[in-house]
Amino acid sequence: MLYVDAPIANLLDGTRGQPKLLVVDDQPINIQVMYQIFSADFQVFMATSGAQALALCKDNPPDLVLLDIVMPGMDGFEVCTRLKADETTRDIPVIFVTAYTDAIQETRGLSVGAVDFISKPVNPAVVRARVKTHITLKLQSDVMRRLVFLDGLTGVYNRRYFDQQFAMEMARSVRNQSPLSLIMLDVDYFKRFNDYYGHQAGDDCLRQIATTLKEGLRRPADLVARYGGEEFACILPETEFHDAMALAIELEQRIREKNIPHANSDAAAVVTISLGVSGRTGDTPGDASALLAQADVQLYIAKNAGRARVCGELMLSA
Known part of the structure:
Protein backbone atom coordinates (compact mmCIF):
# COMPACT_ATOMS: atom_id res chain seq x y z
CA MET A 1 0.00 0.00 0.00
CA LEU A 2 1.27 3.49 -0.90
CA TYR A 3 0.62 6.23 1.63
CA VAL A 4 0.29 9.97 1.13
CA ASP A 5 3.30 10.69 3.34
CA ALA A 6 5.57 8.55 1.14
CA PRO A 7 8.00 10.45 -1.11
CA ILE A 8 6.55 11.17 -4.54
CA ALA A 9 9.35 9.18 -6.20
CA ASN A 10 8.25 6.05 -4.31
CA LEU A 11 4.88 6.17 -6.02
CA LEU A 12 6.38 5.57 -9.44
CA ASP A 13 7.60 2.41 -11.13
CA GLY A 14 11.14 3.69 -11.69
CA THR A 15 10.78 4.17 -15.45
CA ARG A 16 8.49 7.18 -15.56
CA GLY A 17 10.53 9.81 -13.77
CA GLN A 18 8.71 12.56 -11.88
CA PRO A 19 4.90 12.82 -11.99
CA LYS A 20 3.56 15.18 -14.65
CA LEU A 21 1.55 18.19 -13.57
CA LEU A 22 -0.29 20.45 -16.03
CA VAL A 23 -1.05 24.00 -14.88
CA VAL A 24 -3.74 25.76 -16.92
CA ASP A 25 -4.18 29.51 -16.40
CA ASP A 26 -4.38 32.48 -18.75
CA GLN A 27 -2.31 34.60 -16.32
CA PRO A 28 1.44 33.84 -16.58
CA ILE A 29 2.05 35.11 -13.04
CA ASN A 30 -0.25 32.39 -11.64
CA ILE A 31 1.55 29.72 -13.65
CA GLN A 32 4.85 31.04 -12.33
CA VAL A 33 3.63 30.69 -8.74
CA MET A 34 2.60 27.06 -9.33
CA TYR A 35 5.89 26.31 -11.03
CA GLN A 36 7.81 27.55 -8.02
CA ILE A 37 5.70 25.39 -5.70
CA PHE A 38 5.95 22.14 -7.70
CA SER A 39 9.04 22.18 -9.90
CA ALA A 40 11.22 20.34 -7.37
CA ASP A 41 8.98 17.24 -7.30
CA PHE A 42 7.07 17.34 -10.59
CA GLN A 43 7.48 17.79 -14.30
CA VAL A 44 5.44 20.97 -14.67
CA PHE A 45 3.75 21.67 -18.00
CA MET A 46 1.88 24.88 -18.78
CA ALA A 47 -1.11 25.90 -20.89
CA THR A 48 -2.65 29.37 -21.16
CA SER A 49 -5.92 28.35 -22.84
CA GLY A 50 -8.48 25.58 -22.70
CA ALA A 51 -7.77 24.42 -26.23
CA GLY A 73 -12.63 31.35 -25.19
CA MET A 74 -13.19 28.15 -23.20
CA ASP A 75 -13.63 28.27 -19.44
CA GLY A 76 -12.38 25.68 -16.98
CA PHE A 77 -15.78 24.01 -16.59
CA GLU A 78 -15.88 23.27 -20.33
CA VAL A 79 -12.29 22.01 -20.32
CA CYS A 80 -13.02 19.62 -17.47
CA THR A 81 -16.25 18.43 -19.13
CA ARG A 82 -14.38 17.62 -22.34
CA LEU A 83 -11.58 15.84 -20.49
CA LYS A 84 -14.09 13.61 -18.70
CA ALA A 85 -15.98 12.88 -21.93
CA ASP A 86 -12.85 11.56 -23.68
CA GLU A 87 -11.88 7.96 -22.91
CA THR A 88 -8.18 8.76 -23.24
CA THR A 89 -8.26 11.61 -20.68
CA ARG A 90 -11.18 10.85 -18.34
CA ASP A 91 -8.97 9.31 -15.64
CA ILE A 92 -6.78 12.42 -15.26
CA PRO A 93 -7.74 14.11 -11.94
CA VAL A 94 -8.60 17.80 -12.20
CA ILE A 95 -8.31 20.32 -9.38
CA PHE A 96 -9.90 23.73 -9.94
CA VAL A 97 -7.78 26.64 -8.72
CA THR A 98 -9.85 29.81 -8.82
CA ALA A 99 -10.73 33.09 -7.15
CA TYR A 100 -14.33 31.85 -6.80
CA THR A 101 -15.17 30.93 -3.23
CA ASP A 102 -18.95 30.40 -3.29
CA ALA A 103 -20.54 26.99 -2.84
CA ILE A 104 -22.45 27.15 -6.14
CA GLN A 105 -19.26 27.36 -8.21
CA GLU A 106 -17.58 24.67 -6.13
CA THR A 107 -20.56 22.37 -6.53
CA ARG A 108 -20.57 22.95 -10.28
CA GLY A 109 -16.86 22.16 -10.46
CA LEU A 110 -17.29 18.87 -8.63
CA SER A 111 -20.34 17.97 -10.73
CA VAL A 112 -18.37 18.20 -14.00
CA GLY A 113 -15.75 15.80 -12.67
CA ALA A 114 -13.16 17.74 -10.65
CA VAL A 115 -11.70 16.02 -7.59
CA ASP A 116 -11.00 19.17 -5.57
CA PHE A 117 -11.46 22.94 -5.48
CA ILE A 118 -8.77 25.34 -4.24
CA SER A 119 -9.22 29.08 -3.81
CA LYS A 120 -6.78 31.78 -4.88
CA PRO A 121 -4.47 33.10 -3.61
CA VAL A 122 -3.15 29.64 -2.90
CA ASN A 123 -1.41 28.56 0.27
CA PRO A 124 1.67 26.65 -0.97
CA ALA A 125 1.57 24.05 1.82
CA VAL A 126 -2.15 23.38 1.32
CA VAL A 127 -2.03 23.11 -2.46
CA ARG A 128 1.07 20.91 -2.26
CA ALA A 129 -0.63 18.55 0.21
CA ARG A 130 -3.82 18.29 -1.84
CA VAL A 131 -1.97 17.66 -5.08
CA LYS A 132 0.14 14.98 -3.41
CA THR A 133 -3.01 13.29 -2.07
CA HIS A 134 -4.67 13.14 -5.49
CA ILE A 135 -1.47 12.15 -7.26
CA THR A 136 -1.13 9.25 -4.83
CA LEU A 137 -4.70 8.13 -5.49
CA LYS A 138 -4.19 8.47 -9.25
CA LEU A 139 -1.03 6.38 -9.28
CA GLN A 140 -2.62 3.71 -7.11
CA SER A 141 -5.58 3.62 -9.51
CA ASP A 142 -3.16 3.32 -12.46
CA VAL A 143 -1.54 0.30 -10.80
CA MET A 144 -4.92 -1.40 -10.34
CA ARG A 145 -5.90 -0.72 -13.96
CA ARG A 146 -2.60 -2.15 -15.18
CA LEU A 147 -3.22 -5.36 -13.25
CA VAL A 148 -6.48 -5.84 -15.17
CA PHE A 149 -4.56 -5.54 -18.43
CA LEU A 150 -1.70 -7.93 -17.59
CA ASP A 151 -1.44 -11.47 -18.93
CA GLY A 152 -1.46 -13.80 -15.93
CA LEU A 153 1.13 -16.21 -17.30
CA THR A 154 3.78 -13.97 -18.84
CA GLY A 155 3.38 -10.68 -16.95
CA VAL A 156 3.26 -8.59 -20.14
CA TYR A 157 0.12 -6.81 -21.33
CA ASN A 158 -2.82 -8.86 -22.58
CA ARG A 159 -4.84 -8.77 -25.80
CA ARG A 160 -7.45 -6.44 -24.34
CA TYR A 161 -4.84 -3.82 -23.49
CA PHE A 162 -3.16 -4.28 -26.87
CA ASP A 163 -6.42 -3.56 -28.70
CA GLN A 164 -7.03 -0.44 -26.61
CA GLN A 165 -3.51 0.95 -26.94
CA PHE A 166 -3.15 0.12 -30.62
CA ALA A 167 -6.30 2.11 -31.43
CA MET A 168 -5.04 4.99 -29.26
CA GLU A 169 -1.57 5.00 -30.83
CA MET A 170 -3.03 4.88 -34.33
CA ALA A 171 -5.21 7.89 -33.56
CA ARG A 172 -2.20 9.74 -32.15
CA SER A 173 -0.08 8.80 -35.16
CA VAL A 174 -2.71 10.16 -37.56
CA ARG A 175 -3.26 13.31 -35.51
CA ASN A 176 0.46 14.10 -35.27
CA GLN A 177 1.33 12.73 -38.72
CA SER A 178 4.01 10.61 -37.08
CA PRO A 179 5.22 7.08 -37.91
CA LEU A 180 3.85 3.98 -36.20
CA SER A 181 5.16 0.44 -36.52
CA LEU A 182 3.88 -2.95 -35.43
CA ILE A 183 5.58 -6.32 -34.93
CA MET A 184 3.60 -9.57 -34.79
CA LEU A 185 5.57 -12.67 -33.78
CA ASP A 186 4.97 -16.35 -33.18
CA VAL A 187 7.00 -19.04 -31.37
CA ASP A 188 8.10 -21.60 -33.96
CA TYR A 189 6.71 -25.14 -33.60
CA PHE A 190 5.41 -24.39 -30.12
CA LYS A 191 2.88 -27.22 -30.13
CA ARG A 192 5.72 -29.66 -30.76
CA PHE A 193 7.62 -28.04 -27.87
CA ASN A 194 4.67 -28.55 -25.52
CA ASP A 195 4.14 -32.13 -26.67
CA TYR A 196 7.81 -33.03 -26.17
CA TYR A 197 8.75 -31.09 -23.01
CA GLY A 198 5.35 -30.74 -21.32
CA HIS A 199 3.08 -27.79 -20.63
CA GLN A 200 4.99 -26.61 -17.58
CA ALA A 201 8.12 -26.22 -19.69
CA GLY A 202 5.97 -24.56 -22.34
CA ASP A 203 4.70 -22.00 -19.83
CA ASP A 204 8.25 -21.30 -18.67
CA CYS A 205 9.33 -20.88 -22.30
CA LEU A 206 6.60 -18.28 -22.91
CA ARG A 207 7.61 -16.40 -19.77
CA GLN A 208 11.24 -16.27 -20.87
CA ILE A 209 10.24 -15.07 -24.33
CA ALA A 210 7.95 -12.36 -22.92
CA THR A 211 10.68 -11.11 -20.59
CA THR A 212 13.26 -11.09 -23.40
CA LEU A 213 10.94 -9.16 -25.71
CA LYS A 214 10.14 -6.60 -23.01
CA GLU A 215 13.82 -6.09 -22.21
CA GLY A 216 14.59 -5.73 -25.91
CA LEU A 217 12.28 -2.78 -26.55
CA ARG A 218 14.10 0.51 -26.94
CA ARG A 219 11.70 3.31 -25.96
CA PRO A 220 9.50 3.87 -22.90
CA ALA A 221 6.38 4.10 -25.12
CA ASP A 222 7.09 0.75 -26.83
CA LEU A 223 4.76 -2.01 -25.71
CA VAL A 224 4.74 -5.81 -25.86
CA ASP A 243 13.99 1.00 -37.28
CA ALA A 244 11.20 -1.48 -36.54
CA MET A 245 12.80 -3.98 -38.93
CA ALA A 246 16.15 -3.56 -37.18
CA LEU A 247 14.49 -4.10 -33.80
CA ALA A 248 12.66 -7.22 -35.06
CA ILE A 249 15.93 -8.71 -36.29
CA GLU A 250 17.50 -7.97 -32.91
CA LEU A 251 14.57 -9.58 -31.05
CA GLU A 252 14.80 -12.70 -33.20
CA GLN A 253 18.48 -12.98 -32.33
CA ARG A 254 17.87 -12.36 -28.62
CA ILE A 255 15.38 -15.23 -28.44
CA ARG A 256 17.72 -17.53 -30.34
CA GLU A 257 20.53 -16.64 -27.93
CA LYS A 258 18.43 -17.76 -24.95
CA ASN A 259 19.38 -21.27 -26.09
CA ILE A 260 16.14 -22.87 -24.95
CA PRO A 261 16.43 -26.45 -26.32
CA HIS A 262 13.84 -27.46 -28.93
CA ALA A 263 14.58 -30.97 -30.19
CA ASN A 264 11.45 -31.14 -32.38
CA SER A 265 11.92 -27.88 -34.28
CA ASP A 266 12.62 -27.91 -38.02
CA ALA A 267 14.04 -24.36 -37.75
CA ALA A 268 16.86 -24.81 -35.23
CA ALA A 269 17.95 -26.87 -32.24
CA VAL A 270 16.73 -24.06 -29.97
CA VAL A 271 13.48 -22.12 -29.62
CA ALA A 290 -5.04 -2.66 -42.24
CA VAL A 297 0.52 -11.32 -43.66
CA GLN A 298 4.23 -10.69 -43.17
CA LEU A 299 4.27 -13.13 -40.25
CA TYR A 300 2.58 -15.74 -42.46
CA ILE A 301 5.22 -15.15 -45.16
CA ALA A 302 8.03 -15.56 -42.59
CA LYS A 303 6.57 -18.85 -41.38
CA ASN A 304 6.06 -20.18 -44.90
CA ALA A 305 9.62 -19.24 -45.82
CA GLY A 306 11.05 -21.55 -43.17
CA ARG A 307 10.42 -19.70 -39.87
CA ALA A 308 13.06 -18.15 -37.56
CA ARG A 309 13.19 -14.99 -39.65
CA VAL A 310 11.79 -11.48 -40.10
CA CYS A 311 9.61 -10.28 -42.97
CA GLY A 312 8.12 -6.81 -43.27
CA GLU A 313 6.44 -4.28 -45.49
CA LEU A 314 5.81 -0.54 -45.24
CA MET A 315 2.26 0.63 -45.91
CA LEU A 316 2.13 2.80 -49.03
CA SER A 317 0.81 6.33 -48.96
CA ALA A 318 -2.59 7.11 -50.47
Whole structure:
Protein backbone atom coordinates (compact mmCIF):
# COMPACT_ATOMS: atom_id res chain seq x y z
CA MET A 1 0.00 0.00 0.00
CA LEU A 2 1.27 3.49 -0.90
CA TYR A 3 0.62 6.23 1.63
CA VAL A 4 0.29 9.97 1.13
CA ASP A 5 3.30 10.69 3.34
CA ALA A 6 5.57 8.55 1.14
CA PRO A 7 8.00 10.45 -1.11
CA ILE A 8 6.55 11.17 -4.54
CA ALA A 9 9.35 9.18 -6.20
CA ASN A 10 8.25 6.05 -4.31
CA LEU A 11 4.88 6.17 -6.02
CA LEU A 12 6.38 5.57 -9.44
CA ASP A 13 7.60 2.41 -11.13
CA GLY A 14 11.14 3.69 -11.69
CA THR A 15 10.78 4.17 -15.45
CA ARG A 16 8.49 7.18 -15.56
CA GLY A 17 10.53 9.81 -13.77
CA GLN A 18 8.71 12.56 -11.88
CA PRO A 19 4.90 12.82 -11.99
CA LYS A 20 3.56 15.18 -14.65
CA LEU A 21 1.55 18.19 -13.57
CA LEU A 22 -0.29 20.45 -16.03
CA VAL A 23 -1.05 24.00 -14.88
CA VAL A 24 -3.74 25.76 -16.92
CA ASP A 25 -4.18 29.51 -16.40
CA ASP A 26 -4.38 32.48 -18.75
CA GLN A 27 -2.31 34.60 -16.32
CA PRO A 28 1.44 33.84 -16.58
CA ILE A 29 2.05 35.11 -13.04
CA ASN A 30 -0.25 32.39 -11.64
CA ILE A 31 1.55 29.72 -13.65
CA GLN A 32 4.85 31.04 -12.33
CA VAL A 33 3.63 30.69 -8.74
CA MET A 34 2.60 27.06 -9.33
CA TYR A 35 5.89 26.31 -11.03
CA GLN A 36 7.81 27.55 -8.02
CA ILE A 37 5.70 25.39 -5.70
CA PHE A 38 5.95 22.14 -7.70
CA SER A 39 9.04 22.18 -9.90
CA ALA A 40 11.22 20.34 -7.37
CA ASP A 41 8.98 17.24 -7.30
CA PHE A 42 7.07 17.34 -10.59
CA GLN A 43 7.48 17.79 -14.30
CA VAL A 44 5.44 20.97 -14.67
CA PHE A 45 3.75 21.67 -18.00
CA MET A 46 1.88 24.88 -18.78
CA ALA A 47 -1.11 25.90 -20.89
CA THR A 48 -2.65 29.37 -21.16
CA SER A 49 -5.92 28.35 -22.84
CA GLY A 50 -8.48 25.58 -22.70
CA ALA A 51 -7.77 24.42 -26.23
CA GLN A 52 -4.05 24.19 -25.53
CA ALA A 53 -4.74 22.22 -22.34
CA LEU A 54 -6.93 19.67 -24.17
CA ALA A 55 -4.27 19.16 -26.85
CA LEU A 56 -1.54 18.64 -24.25
CA CYS A 57 -3.65 16.15 -22.32
CA LYS A 58 -4.21 14.04 -25.44
CA ASP A 59 -0.62 14.11 -26.67
CA ASN A 60 1.19 13.83 -23.33
CA PRO A 61 -1.30 12.94 -20.58
CA PRO A 62 -0.37 14.46 -17.21
CA ASP A 63 -0.94 12.77 -13.87
CA LEU A 64 -2.98 15.74 -12.64
CA VAL A 65 -4.35 19.06 -13.95
CA LEU A 66 -4.51 22.30 -11.97
CA LEU A 67 -7.18 24.25 -13.85
CA ASP A 68 -8.32 27.86 -13.68
CA ILE A 69 -12.02 28.51 -14.24
CA VAL A 70 -12.16 31.99 -15.78
CA MET A 71 -10.33 31.94 -19.12
CA PRO A 72 -11.13 33.54 -22.48
CA GLY A 73 -12.63 31.35 -25.19
CA MET A 74 -13.19 28.15 -23.20
CA ASP A 75 -13.63 28.27 -19.44
CA GLY A 76 -12.38 25.68 -16.98
CA PHE A 77 -15.78 24.01 -16.59
CA GLU A 78 -15.88 23.27 -20.33
CA VAL A 79 -12.29 22.01 -20.32
CA CYS A 80 -13.02 19.62 -17.47
CA THR A 81 -16.25 18.43 -19.13
CA ARG A 82 -14.38 17.62 -22.34
CA LEU A 83 -11.58 15.84 -20.49
CA LYS A 84 -14.09 13.61 -18.70
CA ALA A 85 -15.98 12.88 -21.93
CA ASP A 86 -12.85 11.56 -23.68
CA GLU A 87 -11.88 7.96 -22.91
CA THR A 88 -8.18 8.76 -23.24
CA THR A 89 -8.26 11.61 -20.68
CA ARG A 90 -11.18 10.85 -18.34
CA ASP A 91 -8.97 9.31 -15.64
CA ILE A 92 -6.78 12.42 -15.26
CA PRO A 93 -7.74 14.11 -11.94
CA VAL A 94 -8.60 17.80 -12.20
CA ILE A 95 -8.31 20.32 -9.38
CA PHE A 96 -9.90 23.73 -9.94
CA VAL A 97 -7.78 26.64 -8.72
CA THR A 98 -9.85 29.81 -8.82
CA ALA A 99 -10.73 33.09 -7.15
CA TYR A 100 -14.33 31.85 -6.80
CA THR A 101 -15.17 30.93 -3.23
CA ASP A 102 -18.95 30.40 -3.29
CA ALA A 103 -20.54 26.99 -2.84
CA ILE A 104 -22.45 27.15 -6.14
CA GLN A 105 -19.26 27.36 -8.21
CA GLU A 106 -17.58 24.67 -6.13
CA THR A 107 -20.56 22.37 -6.53
CA ARG A 108 -20.57 22.95 -10.28
CA GLY A 109 -16.86 22.16 -10.46
CA LEU A 110 -17.29 18.87 -8.63
CA SER A 111 -20.34 17.97 -10.73
CA VAL A 112 -18.37 18.20 -14.00
CA GLY A 113 -15.75 15.80 -12.67
CA ALA A 114 -13.16 17.74 -10.65
CA VAL A 115 -11.70 16.02 -7.59
CA ASP A 116 -11.00 19.17 -5.57
CA PHE A 117 -11.46 22.94 -5.48
CA ILE A 118 -8.77 25.34 -4.24
CA SER A 119 -9.22 29.08 -3.81
CA LYS A 120 -6.78 31.78 -4.88
CA PRO A 121 -4.47 33.10 -3.61
CA VAL A 122 -3.15 29.64 -2.90
CA ASN A 123 -1.41 28.56 0.27
CA PRO A 124 1.67 26.65 -0.97
CA ALA A 125 1.57 24.05 1.82
CA VAL A 126 -2.15 23.38 1.32
CA VAL A 127 -2.03 23.11 -2.46
CA ARG A 128 1.07 20.91 -2.26
CA ALA A 129 -0.63 18.55 0.21
CA ARG A 130 -3.82 18.29 -1.84
CA VAL A 131 -1.97 17.66 -5.08
CA LYS A 132 0.14 14.98 -3.41
CA THR A 133 -3.01 13.29 -2.07
CA HIS A 134 -4.67 13.14 -5.49
CA ILE A 135 -1.47 12.15 -7.26
CA THR A 136 -1.13 9.25 -4.83
CA LEU A 137 -4.70 8.13 -5.49
CA LYS A 138 -4.19 8.47 -9.25
CA LEU A 139 -1.03 6.38 -9.28
CA GLN A 140 -2.62 3.71 -7.11
CA SER A 141 -5.58 3.62 -9.51
CA ASP A 142 -3.16 3.32 -12.46
CA VAL A 143 -1.54 0.30 -10.80
CA MET A 144 -4.92 -1.40 -10.34
CA ARG A 145 -5.90 -0.72 -13.96
CA ARG A 146 -2.60 -2.15 -15.18
CA LEU A 147 -3.22 -5.36 -13.25
CA VAL A 148 -6.48 -5.84 -15.17
CA PHE A 149 -4.56 -5.54 -18.43
CA LEU A 150 -1.70 -7.93 -17.59
CA ASP A 151 -1.44 -11.47 -18.93
CA GLY A 152 -1.46 -13.80 -15.93
CA LEU A 153 1.13 -16.21 -17.30
CA THR A 154 3.78 -13.97 -18.84
CA GLY A 155 3.38 -10.68 -16.95
CA VAL A 156 3.26 -8.59 -20.14
CA TYR A 157 0.12 -6.81 -21.33
CA ASN A 158 -2.82 -8.86 -22.58
CA ARG A 159 -4.84 -8.77 -25.80
CA ARG A 160 -7.45 -6.44 -24.34
CA TYR A 161 -4.84 -3.82 -23.49
CA PHE A 162 -3.16 -4.28 -26.87
CA ASP A 163 -6.42 -3.56 -28.70
CA GLN A 164 -7.03 -0.44 -26.61
CA GLN A 165 -3.51 0.95 -26.94
CA PHE A 166 -3.15 0.12 -30.62
CA ALA A 167 -6.30 2.11 -31.43
CA MET A 168 -5.04 4.99 -29.26
CA GLU A 169 -1.57 5.00 -30.83
CA MET A 170 -3.03 4.88 -34.33
CA ALA A 171 -5.21 7.89 -33.56
CA ARG A 172 -2.20 9.74 -32.15
CA SER A 173 -0.08 8.80 -35.16
CA VAL A 174 -2.71 10.16 -37.56
CA ARG A 175 -3.26 13.31 -35.51
CA ASN A 176 0.46 14.10 -35.27
CA GLN A 177 1.33 12.73 -38.72
CA SER A 178 4.01 10.61 -37.08
CA PRO A 179 5.22 7.08 -37.91
CA LEU A 180 3.85 3.98 -36.20
CA SER A 181 5.16 0.44 -36.52
CA LEU A 182 3.88 -2.95 -35.43
CA ILE A 183 5.58 -6.32 -34.93
CA MET A 184 3.60 -9.57 -34.79
CA LEU A 185 5.57 -12.67 -33.78
CA ASP A 186 4.97 -16.35 -33.18
CA VAL A 187 7.00 -19.04 -31.37
CA ASP A 188 8.10 -21.60 -33.96
CA TYR A 189 6.71 -25.14 -33.60
CA PHE A 190 5.41 -24.39 -30.12
CA LYS A 191 2.88 -27.22 -30.13
CA ARG A 192 5.72 -29.66 -30.76
CA PHE A 193 7.62 -28.04 -27.87
CA ASN A 194 4.67 -28.55 -25.52
CA ASP A 195 4.14 -32.13 -26.67
CA TYR A 196 7.81 -33.03 -26.17
CA TYR A 197 8.75 -31.09 -23.01
CA GLY A 198 5.35 -30.74 -21.32
CA HIS A 199 3.08 -27.79 -20.63
CA GLN A 200 4.99 -26.61 -17.58
CA ALA A 201 8.12 -26.22 -19.69
CA GLY A 202 5.97 -24.56 -22.34
CA ASP A 203 4.70 -22.00 -19.83
CA ASP A 204 8.25 -21.30 -18.67
CA CYS A 205 9.33 -20.88 -22.30
CA LEU A 206 6.60 -18.28 -22.91
CA ARG A 207 7.61 -16.40 -19.77
CA GLN A 208 11.24 -16.27 -20.87
CA ILE A 209 10.24 -15.07 -24.33
CA ALA A 210 7.95 -12.36 -22.92
CA THR A 211 10.68 -11.11 -20.59
CA THR A 212 13.26 -11.09 -23.40
CA LEU A 213 10.94 -9.16 -25.71
CA LYS A 214 10.14 -6.60 -23.01
CA GLU A 215 13.82 -6.09 -22.21
CA GLY A 216 14.59 -5.73 -25.91
CA LEU A 217 12.28 -2.78 -26.55
CA ARG A 218 14.10 0.51 -26.94
CA ARG A 219 11.70 3.31 -25.96
CA PRO A 220 9.50 3.87 -22.90
CA ALA A 221 6.38 4.10 -25.12
CA ASP A 222 7.09 0.75 -26.83
CA LEU A 223 4.76 -2.01 -25.71
CA VAL A 224 4.74 -5.81 -25.86
CA ALA A 225 1.57 -7.85 -25.36
CA ARG A 226 0.63 -11.49 -25.47
CA TYR A 227 -1.71 -11.52 -28.43
CA GLY A 228 -2.90 -15.09 -27.91
CA GLY A 229 -1.38 -18.53 -27.26
CA GLU A 230 2.24 -18.37 -28.38
CA GLU A 231 1.77 -15.15 -30.36
CA PHE A 232 3.00 -11.73 -29.20
CA ALA A 233 2.70 -8.21 -30.56
CA CYS A 234 4.86 -5.09 -30.18
CA ILE A 235 3.49 -1.57 -30.71
CA LEU A 236 6.22 0.92 -31.61
CA PRO A 237 5.00 4.57 -31.57
CA GLU A 238 7.12 7.23 -33.28
CA THR A 239 9.17 4.46 -34.91
CA GLU A 240 10.10 4.43 -38.59
CA PHE A 241 9.64 1.17 -40.48
CA HIS A 242 13.36 0.58 -41.01
CA ASP A 243 13.99 1.00 -37.28
CA ALA A 244 11.20 -1.48 -36.54
CA MET A 245 12.80 -3.98 -38.93
CA ALA A 246 16.15 -3.56 -37.18
CA LEU A 247 14.49 -4.10 -33.80
CA ALA A 248 12.66 -7.22 -35.06
CA ILE A 249 15.93 -8.71 -36.29
CA GLU A 250 17.50 -7.97 -32.91
CA LEU A 251 14.57 -9.58 -31.05
CA GLU A 252 14.80 -12.70 -33.20
CA GLN A 253 18.48 -12.98 -32.33
CA ARG A 254 17.87 -12.36 -28.62
CA ILE A 255 15.38 -15.23 -28.44
CA ARG A 256 17.72 -17.53 -30.34
CA GLU A 257 20.53 -16.64 -27.93
CA LYS A 258 18.43 -17.76 -24.95
CA ASN A 259 19.38 -21.27 -26.09
CA ILE A 260 16.14 -22.87 -24.95
CA PRO A 261 16.43 -26.45 -26.32
CA HIS A 262 13.84 -27.46 -28.93
CA ALA A 263 14.58 -30.97 -30.19
CA ASN A 264 11.45 -31.14 -32.38
CA SER A 265 11.92 -27.88 -34.28
CA ASP A 266 12.62 -27.91 -38.02
CA ALA A 267 14.04 -24.36 -37.75
CA ALA A 268 16.86 -24.81 -35.23
CA ALA A 269 17.95 -26.87 -32.24
CA VAL A 270 16.73 -24.06 -29.97
CA VAL A 271 13.48 -22.12 -29.62
CA THR A 272 13.10 -19.48 -32.33
CA ILE A 273 10.46 -16.96 -33.36
CA SER A 274 9.06 -15.73 -36.68
CA LEU A 275 8.23 -12.04 -37.00
CA GLY A 276 6.08 -9.92 -39.30
CA VAL A 277 6.58 -6.14 -39.39
CA SER A 278 4.36 -3.39 -40.77
CA GLY A 279 4.60 0.37 -40.49
CA ARG A 280 3.00 3.63 -41.53
CA THR A 281 4.49 7.01 -42.29
CA GLY A 282 2.89 10.31 -41.37
CA ASP A 283 0.91 10.52 -44.60
CA THR A 284 -0.22 6.87 -44.77
CA PRO A 285 -3.97 6.22 -44.30
CA GLY A 286 -4.71 5.71 -40.61
CA ASP A 287 -6.31 2.27 -40.73
CA ALA A 288 -5.46 0.20 -37.64
CA SER A 289 -7.02 -2.99 -39.00
CA ALA A 290 -5.04 -2.66 -42.24
CA LEU A 291 -1.74 -2.19 -40.39
CA LEU A 292 -2.51 -5.21 -38.20
CA ALA A 293 -3.52 -7.33 -41.21
CA GLN A 294 -0.32 -6.38 -43.01
CA ALA A 295 1.82 -7.46 -40.04
CA ASP A 296 -0.12 -10.75 -39.95
CA VAL A 297 0.52 -11.32 -43.66
CA GLN A 298 4.23 -10.69 -43.17
CA LEU A 299 4.27 -13.13 -40.25
CA TYR A 300 2.58 -15.74 -42.46
CA ILE A 301 5.22 -15.15 -45.16
CA ALA A 302 8.03 -15.56 -42.59
CA LYS A 303 6.57 -18.85 -41.38
CA ASN A 304 6.06 -20.18 -44.90
CA ALA A 305 9.62 -19.24 -45.82
CA GLY A 306 11.05 -21.55 -43.17
CA ARG A 307 10.42 -19.70 -39.87
CA ALA A 308 13.06 -18.15 -37.56
CA ARG A 309 13.19 -14.99 -39.65
CA VAL A 310 11.79 -11.48 -40.10
CA CYS A 311 9.61 -10.28 -42.97
CA GLY A 312 8.12 -6.81 -43.27
CA GLU A 313 6.44 -4.28 -45.49
CA LEU A 314 5.81 -0.54 -45.24
CA MET A 315 2.26 0.63 -45.91
CA LEU A 316 2.13 2.80 -49.03
CA SER A 317 0.81 6.33 -48.96
CA ALA A 318 -2.59 7.11 -50.47
